[in-house]
Amino acid sequence: MIDHSTIGRILDAANISDVVSEFVTLKKRGVNQLGLCPFHNEKTPSFTVSPAKGIFKCFGCGKGGNSVNFIMELEQLSYPDALRWLAKKYHIEFEEKEETQEEKLLKDERESMMIVSAFAQKYFSRYLLKENEGRTVGLSYIRERGIRDDMITKFELGFCPDGKDLFTQAAQREGYKMEFLEKTGLTIKRDDWVRDRFGGRVIFPVHNVAGRVIAFGGRTLTNDKKVAKYLNSPESEIYHKGKTLYGIYQAKRDITRLDKCYLVEGYTDVLAFHQAGIENVVASSGTSLTIEQIRLIHRFSPNITIVYDGDEAGIKASLRGIDMVLEEGINVKVLPLPSGEDPDSFARSMSASQLTQYIKEKETDFIKFKTQLLMETVENDPVSKARLINEIVRSISVIPDTITRTVYIRECSRLMDVQEAVLYSEIRKIQNKQSEDHTRKELQELQVKVSKPVVPGTEKNVANPFETEEREIIRILLKYFHQEAFEFEDEETHQLNKYSVGYYVLNELHGDGLISVNHKVRSILLAMEENLGNKEFDPIRFFTQHPDNEMSQYASNLLSEKYTESKRWSKSGAFIETESEKLYEIVPMLIKEYKLKNVKIMQDKLGQQINEASKNNDEERTRELQTQYQKLNEVINALSKLHGFRAIT
């Protein structure tokens, strides 16, 4: 662990403009600097650096944070590694805080597994190229498949000797522990025997985004139908199949550069595309596409083209993921191959320019493709056609972008010969239903929370109905913590006392016992409370430089310029330029809204309990609950009457 003060020292030295301008040309624009975003493709600059706050923000792709986050993203490093990277660059020496035993064990375990995997990859590669068995069996097979030698190097292919445990023995001789050989699945161990998982197979190492080997795929060379054609590493601490894409390390640069990613099925498909000169390609390796895999691609580009075999199973498999992908705001195209071809055989049968040409001509938009495909099956049956319309509309309704949605509706109306208005009304129905479901779910979750106190740190993925309000409260606290925006008259002495924004907000929240369901919000408020009287405390610095990366990003994002143009305030007549002058109005209003929402949700819950109680004919309980309900009504009335406070002049 690197401690807070060291992070402060590193961030002070690693000036944001300095760090960024190594990679991006920045121009001065007011108090900020502006440049072309290195994380997405753009022609007009939307990448902003604020030297005063020490943060960057891209208004195109949304990425933002401090210098450490910038390096993390750019170099694909972990948070501590990015800090070490910067420390080294700016010649800052520091001692790392002793890790807890648990942290150490987990890190050591992951690291040991990666080290064993790296050893295995080198061993398999050397065996393929240098040993007799590797060359005559493995290498000749690979060459027969038409895979070029430069691809063997690029993808670090290898061969595992065909013997019971030759690899395991070699690894143990080199000092690698059985524990990690087993945990990575390279070795299979039972009570009285040990063997290599991949014996006699051609090896395809799987790399993570940073290029480290985390798993293997092994292809058998026998024709025995009882033997699995491909064997993969089991799930482990370092390998999660559903979150990994084969080839992402070799493809990421071109995916970003060309702003597009091809998705194929297997290892050899990826190799064949690379061989044909198309390098922005990854494979989901046998699993059906997961949301995590899509997000992984989305980090580099929102444009995905799914290349699939022309057979029925291939089509069905690619249709499955569609709604999921659309929901993520990703543009999906499909590239059907002629029947009987798979991406591997197909790519190898053409020259690079032929392949590029084919793709250009044949790739179609996913929704259009789905519509055409399904239209063929319904023909003149009105019932199936109605079902089809509903299905297509469902796909369209999840697209977050309105313009894209409009384009699809026009297109589908033409293809299905249905009026646009009909499609629009269908979409509205689905959306209403969805938002109803959403509200219901939110309340249900809240009820669980009310009846069962949340254990801090366990609720990471629970939806937070107060997210908007809490973000705004924390943003205000970050910016104006010490500002004395309030004055109250002491009832006895009639003296005017001034209070800071921090004091006011924390006091208000505390007084009503409002506790956030979000662990980040809770920790931020707690740290602020601890520093209430501390004039030295600089909340912006404290939180944007927080050792917990999640925390520092949360704070940086809140502070990024465009975020702060809260619509709420411009609507209410207060302009953003005068935010700091209007705090005496804005802050109480914000707290009021937050409280009102809390009370209303409590009321909803009570309402349901009342219904239940009266259904059970429990009159006493019903009355009791109704009294509570009434009290909440009074609270709402009182809150609604509250106005702002006098300005300090």
Ligand SMILES: [Zn+2]
């Ligand atoms: Zn960007």
